[in-house]
Amino acid sequence: VETPPADPAEAEAFLRLYHAENPAAGPLRTRLREVLRSIARTGTYTHTPDELVYGARVAWRNSARCIGRLYWRALRVRDLRDVGSVEGVAVGCVEHLREATGDGRIRPTITVFAPDRPGRPGPRVLNEQLIRYAGYRRADGSVYGDPRNADLTDLARGLGWTGGAGTRFDVLPLVVRAGDGPPRVCAIPGDAVLEVPLRHPDHPWFASLGLRWHAVPAISGMRLEIGGVRYPCAPFNGWYMGTEIGARNLGDADRYDMVPAVAARLGLDTSHDRTLWRDRALVELNVAVLASFAAAGVTITDHHTESRRFLAHLEREERAGRICPADWSWIVPPISGSATPVFHRYYDEARLTPAFVQPGAGV
Amino acid sequence: VETPPADPAEAEAFLRLYHAENPAAGPLRTRLREVLRSIARTGTYTHTPDELVYGARVAWRNSARCIGRLYWRALRVRDLRDVGSVEGVAVGCVEHLREATGDGRIRPTITVFAPDRPGRPGPRVLNEQLIRYAGYRRADGSVYGDPRNADLTDLARGLGWTGGAGTRFDVLPLVVRAGDGPPRVCAIPGDAVLEVPLRHPDHPWFASLGLRWHAVPAISGMRLEIGGVRYPCAPFNGWYMGTEIGARNLGDADRYDMVPAVAARLGLDTSHDRTLWRDRALVELNVAVLASFAAAGVTITDHHTESRRFLAHLEREERAGRICPADWSWIVPPISGSATPVFHRYYDEARLTPAFVQPGAGV
């Protein structure tokens, strides 16, 4: 694991931004001198608690792929920078889930664990999200469960995980590394994972498909970068937009691939693409997701509401004199694109920091 | 109207491409010398009939926004380069519509009128497409018909068009300019415009919405550029992909905006976005378009079929050792994006010539 020193230019750019947007934070100059001296001496520096909170929120604000940024100022930041052990990280992640889940009133939250320091890498969670369903490889090459997580499932088994109950929705354990140490599996207690069984408001048979999904999407596979400091373990969550579950997780042909089964139960004519049976089934799958979460009292948003909110966010950012970078192909929802206002315009594509970064994404 | 001389470098690049892909075309060197001499002497040159056909087809092949390129080799090219008068262009466009419509078996066709020459601009059709429905402005600022064509409707009226029958689907006359001459209106005979009344296979009430659409999408507002020569009037058509009509033309809020009316007739609960009434109504609108065209024997394609064809095209192009530029946000259909295979990948974004160019699009 490579842990380069903090780049002084990035540190300076961040501190300038922080002080410009937070005039009450005191004199820039003093802090800048302190930070540059620390980098020169130790290869890194330590963010103040306020810098950390601000940096994490602005990393969200800068996430060009995220349609949910209207509430970026409300991100709850849990400061666990003194935690770097496997056990500590696992416990911190489980606490994160409990706090963020809030019995269904989901709270956008980030937990920041120990940063990388020169020669001393921080901890990492190898799961892409804190909650992932196992994908069990079968002899014929197919996968039972979520095919996206087949590799992670193999890895967990190789590390001693004995497997779950054998359903299509077995929650995988966390796979955690501390620094250069070996990866280890840590189970997530069942009561830390709120799930919603899926029903359709008009079709009783829908429940018999046995579908469910977890309430909290908590991305744990991205690195948080603030002012040249890298936090390799900083899981964050918002609440779901329904299409993430209904269109992508349950609908994609290489995920749960439920569109053909739903179309069959709906009695649609699947003999020709022209009947748009795929489109119809996909909409009903999404209706079921939104209605089930709402009925269970679990926060969720739909793509129409969220598109409007995003345009409100864009306007606010413009009024604040800021660029709001956005990636059209991620912002436009995966169903009914042109029925949402975000479809009908272009966006700024600047790449700003602080940022969340996919490890291995180059820059 | 600015009509710069042909760029010798572009002429050379085109001739090299043409001779590389058409070894039977004879020696490049002779032709190149001839063309460069002609540009030096006259500021332009004349494509051979074969160069024109090849150039038009490759302009289609290079159209990064077009999902329908699998059949680029089959484009029919009508050579009307000796036509530049208003009457001549109008007659040529009407002939184009008749030939391309083929009683419903639509044929991808382009008609190439006189090019720009230094100091002698070619003709132009000011309509964005040969067939456009009028948008009549009302006193309250709203538009009756297609709001997209309100400016063109104003223009036509200012030039003496007395208006159509007063329906929401009145075909506008062509507005044609010859060189620097004044724009003039030329009616399109009704029997040159095949239209399809829209019905829904499951909902008899749908017909009473009175919706219809024309069979042939013939873009007349783009310039064809081949080897440095600009053809400002070169209308081309394929057949429709259903979403162009069902999602965009009839669905967009700033076009016919039919989603609320269809949702109301479907009896959907429009009290909350979460019921996905927009998504459901949009799908049924698209079902009606595809079914009505099929029933009328008019060629149309759906976005699932066309996505597969496009990926077949991409593969063929790769096998031929060529880049296939594609613009994700145009290629992915406006409904059910993630249900089509074109959603799940990225594309090359190179800008190649020959090309179709929006006038005023810079380069």
Ligand code: HEM
């Ligand atoms: C509050 C509710 C939120 C909603 C509704 C929301 C919605 C979304 C959606 C729909 C995506 C696209 C996901 C995909 O297609 O895979 C996305 C991506 C993203 N969001 Fe949000 N988000 C929310 C909160 C947050 C928070 C709290 C953060 C960080 C603090 C965040 C950062 C990101 C990032 C970095 C991505 C890109 C992920 C990637 O590259 O894979 N979002 N968001």
Ligand code: HEM
């Ligand atoms: C044969 C059937 C064809 C199909 C199904 C097809 C499909 C499409 C679709 C769906 C679009 C996007 C339209 C929009 O969203 O506004 C498009 C754009 C385009 N197509 Fe095709 N196409 C076909 C034939 C052709 C032909 C024959 C040409 C030229 C010779 C062509 C050139 C283009 C160009 C230049 C664009 C971009 C238009 C713009 O920038 O506004 N296409 N096509």
